[in-house]
Amino acid sequence: MVCFCFLVDQKSVVRRSKPVAGTCSRCRHGALVADMQTATRFCYIPFYWKSWKAIVCSFCGSILKSYNT
Template sequence: MVCFCFLVDQTREVRRSKLAAGVCSRCGGGASVADMKTSTRFCLVPLYWKSWSAVMCTYCGAILKSYH
């Protein structure tokens, strides 16, 4: 009998951000342009990471638009 156990974790981190013109369509908060880093780990070992930019809300943290 074979048993597979996968422990996969994905974290999203804001590296830096600056204010941008516009408001959030969900809560009405301000918008900012952020450089993001997403890392995927398997059993605490980082397997894959990607850097990308996004326009996000400064109040609720929702991602309004992403640039991969």
């Protein structure tokens, strides 16, 4: 009998950000335009990266809108 066990996780990181005019629709705090990077890892070894832009709340951290780059 063969048993396969895979450990895959995904981590999103904000690379850089700057303030943008507007507020969060959930908590009414300020928003940021952020360059995001998502890394997918298999057994703690990253094998796929994706970069994208997002409008993120500076207080609660929710992603309000995302853009592909």
